[in-house]
Amino acid sequence: MTTNILEMRSITKTFPGVKALQEVSLGVRRGEVHAICGENGAGKSTLMKVLSGVYPAGSYDGEIYFENELVEFKNINDSEAVGVVIIHQELALSPFLSIAENIFLGNERQKNGWIDWNATNLEAAKLLARVGLKDNPITKITEIGVGKQQLVEIAKALSKRVKLLILDEPTAALNDEDSAHLLDLLLHLKSQGITSIIISHKLNEIKRIADSVTIIRDGKTVETLDMAKDEISEERIIKGMVGRDLENRYPHHTPDIGAEVLRVEDWTVHHPTDHSRVVIHGANINVRRGEIVGIAGLMGAGRTELAMSVFGRTYGHNISGRIYKDGVEIQTRSVSEAIGHGIAYATEDRKRYGLNLIDDIKRNISGSALGKLAKRGWVDANQEYAVAEGYRKSMNIKSPTVGAITGKLSGGNQQKVVLSKWMFADPDVLILDEPTRGIDVGAKYEIYTIINTLAGQGKGVIVISSELPELLGICDRIYTLSEGTITADIPRDKATPELLMQYMTQEQD
Amino acid sequence: MSAPVTPVAHNPIGRAANYLTSQLRQIGIFIALIVIVVLFQILTQGVLLNPQNVSNVIVQNSYVLILAIGMVMIIIAGHIDLSVGSVVGFIGAIAGVLTNRMGLPWWLAIIAALLAGVLVGAWQGFWVAYFGIPAFIVTLAGMLIFRGLTQVVLGSTQITPFPDEMRALGGGFLPTLGFLGGQYETLTVVIGLLAAAVLVAAGIRQRLIRRRLNLEDEPFAWFVVKLAFTAALVLAIAFLLASYRGTPIVLVVLGLLVVVYSAVMGRSVYGRHIYALGGNLNAALLSGVKTKRVTFLLFVNMGVLAALAGLVFAGQLNLANPTNGTGFELDAIAAAFIGGAAVTGGIGTVTGAIIGGLIIGILNNGMSIIGVGTDWQQFIKGIVLLSAVAFDVYNKRRSGGR
Incomplete structure (x- = not known):
């Protein structure tokens, strides 16, 4: 069976002033693992938000066919009702509730309007078994690691009778072992007939589990590669993503120790x-x-x-x-x-520990060494501007001015702001x-x-x-x-x- | 993901409109103030802007505005202070006991009262910053503690009168230097002219510097309108005051506080640290900001400002009373939020809080003049607070916030 379970045709999504998606088409075969690749800002997540109803029908142009029927999702509930479930990069679990409560959150097992705890925990245990988790369903989310939390999310998706599972960067926060387990699980679900779409930066993972890869660049579909047909190398995928051959992924470095x-x-x-x-x-x-x-x-x-x-x-x-x-x-x-x-330390979690996301680039850069820009406790705002502007140029931070709010920059540019901040401290x-x-x-x-x-x-x-x-x-x-x-x-x-x-x-x- | 970008308009009118929309948050509140003033000027048939009433509005709201300055700083840092009303009463009581019962000279009593404010602030700052109890709880406790202590200090009676100098701080005026044309008090006119000149000069200087650095994004026309308007406003207030009894002493105090605290929040390392820890506490901590010390000092500062407000209020009433300052914390908090401070911290300005405080003050005053009862006054103030914050939230969402 190679019929398409999902067919997105000519999707165009415009935000004020910017076309995030232009005539993007995506076909996903029933029962496959379909990877979506692209640089940050290429439009992958936007496309998935269109698909899952986060951006409701009417806010974009184009058509979505799910199981050969035209669908117009007004919200996530609509898409989940037909079996399209998205798991976001930032996990959406409530930390102080149990695994079982989280699985049935918003979809509680009830009897006469009261929660049926036995059904909740029993069904949760069955779902946990399907994703290979042996933890007790009454365990609190805070007590299990990120890897297991990801599995709980999948169990939650299974509870909604998922047909098409969308995972946005599922292994970004996982170690190799947990990642491997997750990928195996996806293959296992595939054998049970569940189709998945996986957005990932990790090309080795894609190579391992994906049946086909759609590459998106600058809001447009570049190509869809069939992993089985042609021996697709990581270099081949990168070439599609960046539009050029990346001869060497690491710049040459001659140590002078x-x-x-x-x-x-x-x-x-x-x-x-x-x-x-x-x-x-x-x-x-x-x-x-x-x-x-x-x-x-x-x-x-x-x-x-x-x-x-x-x-x-x-x-x-x-x-x-x-x-x-x-x-x-x-x-x-x-x-x-x-x-x-x-000594300087640039954190692994730049959003939580690295940046003041509601403040601008220059104030973030000056943050760790404000004393250098100040006389007797007063900041020289002009010098601060000059310093930040210098880093914007030398670090190639893509923003018209250093007055831009860091929360609106892409991940790569945010990371450059964090690095600039520590370079300015000159450790x-x-x-x-x-x-x-x-x-x-x-x-x-x-x-x-x-x-x-x-x-x-x-x-x-x-x-x-x-x-x-x-x-x-x-x-x-x-x-x-x-x-x-x-x-x-x-x-x-x-x-x-x-x-x-x-x-x-x-x-x- | 790609962030929405404001479209670049090519015609000058479109560009100006775009610029104004981007500044909506900043000027929206100011426009609201003007609308309210005009509205009540009409409703009160001109009483609102009559010289005596303008003078009264300033004097009678001064203590809330002083509190609002400290409050907005605390809110920017992501905290709250519910105790300031009680501290106002407590410090008033201390000042009353020191001057009236113990016969201390007025200046010594003021110093002692401000020091008491430092201690109050240090007490609360310790629990919040170093012990890690949420400010809401610490200052809720402080609200009870200092209200209780007010009654203990006063022995459940009232103290009156206060020395003339302290009464002057609350409700007095600068000495007159004669009247221009027999109508306008000279010193007030001079102060008004000076203030307007300084405002214009500072504005031009700032623009020149920004231009030199190629930083300027403000359309020239808008710059001129803004500057002219501000200067005109200052002059108008000066002439109104000059045609009554001159400059209220507390206005001078307030003016100095606004200038100093605006500079602290805008340009000092300490001010930056407040915004940094309100915007992202963890990131501030990992950037080497001494977050505990910053928080501690914020509460000390709030204590001193609350003490100053307590002195002003007691001086104005010429009375230390167990109920002095009841509910002031709510006005100060409302002023900060109406003035654009974010509930989640990291955003807010001193001038915003002052404008927010003035909106509340003018609502109170205007509604009293036209005879609206306190029942409806409270109702309307509540609606205003809610809509101000709703407008802010709406604006943030529209501009594609996080």
Whole structure:
């Protein structure tokens, strides 16, 4: 059976002043996994919002046929009623409710207007079994990890008798293990006849599970590739996304390594609320001037925790160990102290921890070193403007002025603002936590170039990343972290994905 | 995803219209104030803008405006202060005891009262900033605590009179320097002219700097209209006051506070830190902002301003009473929100809060003049608060907020 379950024809969606989608067409065969690729801002999410009724019929031009019938969804309820369910990038679960309550939220199992708890929990357990979760349905959402939460979302979709499941960047926040499990689940659902559309930046995943790929660029459909017919390579997909051959995904980097700039010795950190739990066990790491050092670890290994505990003890409890800066022992008890010693940390979650989204670019850039622009506590707004304008140009932040609100920039441009902010603070050591998360391929290349430039200026750069190819592509040396312990220190020429993975999963006692 | 972009209009009229729409949030509130003034000028058959009434409106709202300055700063930081009304009463009581019962000189009593304000603020700031109790709870407790202490200090009686100097702070006028043409008080006219000149000069200087930096996006015509209007407004108020009893002392105090606090919020590192932590507390923390200290100082500042408002109010009434200041916190909070402050923090201005406070003040005054009872006054004020914030929310949604 190769009939199309979904047919979107000539979809055009206009926002005031901008055409987000132009004559986009999409055909999805029944029972396949269909991937949608495109750079950030290409229009993928807009297309899915049109499909799921977030943008109601009438607000766009074009036609949608679902199971050969013309459909006009006025809201999400309409689309869910026929079996189209979207799972957004930011999970929409209520943290203090149980798994079962979340699954049936808005769709409660009732008896005479009262919730039927037995039916709720029983049915939830059945759905959880289908997605391979063994947790008790009365467990609170806060008590399970992001990977499991993603599965709960899918269980919730199954409860709505989903026929077409749409996942927007489902593995962006997952570690490799959870990602693999999720992808297997999609294949399993496919065998049960559930069609899925998956939006993803991760080309290896697409290659693994997708039957066909539709590439969108600048609001237009570029092409649909049949993964089975032609041996489609990652390079082939990238070419479609960016409209050019990307010969090398990582800029060339010739290390010019100098003296040691930061050394962390015997660093032990306990969990902030569960004080008996040790999150980091006696870690020893160092970075030299001009060096790019990677930290590889699975989700939950303690990468962010290690970085944040060093950066002004912003994470953890009962922290012990020593930090040396240029060979001299220092204290970093607060963020301002850490910044004062020339240490900077750019967060993995720029929206929550990196930017003031309701403020403009220039005030975000000046935020971490406002003192440099001030005399006796008064800010020189003109100089601030000049500084920000300089970064806008040199970092290629795509915005007409530095007065633009950061919340309206794309992920890549927001990340450039975060980097500019820390470059302005002019640290000696820069810790970058997932610097390219949620950023498209073209912008990633720019970020890598910036990282190289920083190292070239004699700064020590520490990069934390979930993407092994990225670490292998840009780092001079890579530490592996497993369950809070540094398990290896591997130089660039020795590092392979297999070796890293081996140390990242090394069991601790 | 691609953010909606405002279409670029090519004809000058379209461009001007676009610019004005983009400034709607800022000028909308100001237009609302003008509409309300005109409306009540008509309804009161000219009484609203008669010199004596203008003077009264300023004097009788001064303490709420002083509170609104501190309140908007607290709201920008994402907190709230419900205790200021009680603090007004408490400080009035302290000042009454110090001057009337203990016979301290007026200036020493003022200093002591302001220091008491520092302590009150430090008390609440400690619990909010360092202990981590939500400001709503801390200041709700403070509302009860300081109302109770007011009664303890007063021994459940009233204290009157206050020294002449403190009465002057609340309701007095600057000394007169004779009358121009036998009609306009000279000092007030001079102050008005100076203030207008400074406003115009500062506006032009700012525009020149922005032009030099290629930063200017304000159409020239709009700049001229705005500046001329502001200057005319200042002069009009000055002449109205000059034809009554001159400049109220509390207006001078208020003017200084507005200038200083606008500068603090707009241009100082401390002000930036307030906006930063209200906009995104975590990001501010990870940028090295000493968030606890900023919050603590905000409450200390609010304490001092509440103390000042308490002195002004007690001086004006010439009375320290256990119920002084009851409900003032609500007026101050309403002023900040009508003036465009965001409930979620990070957005708001001192001038906005002042305009918001004036809207409430003029509503009160106008409705009293035409004989609307307090029942309907409260109803209408509630509707105004609701519609001001609704307008704001609508505006944000329309401009494609997050």
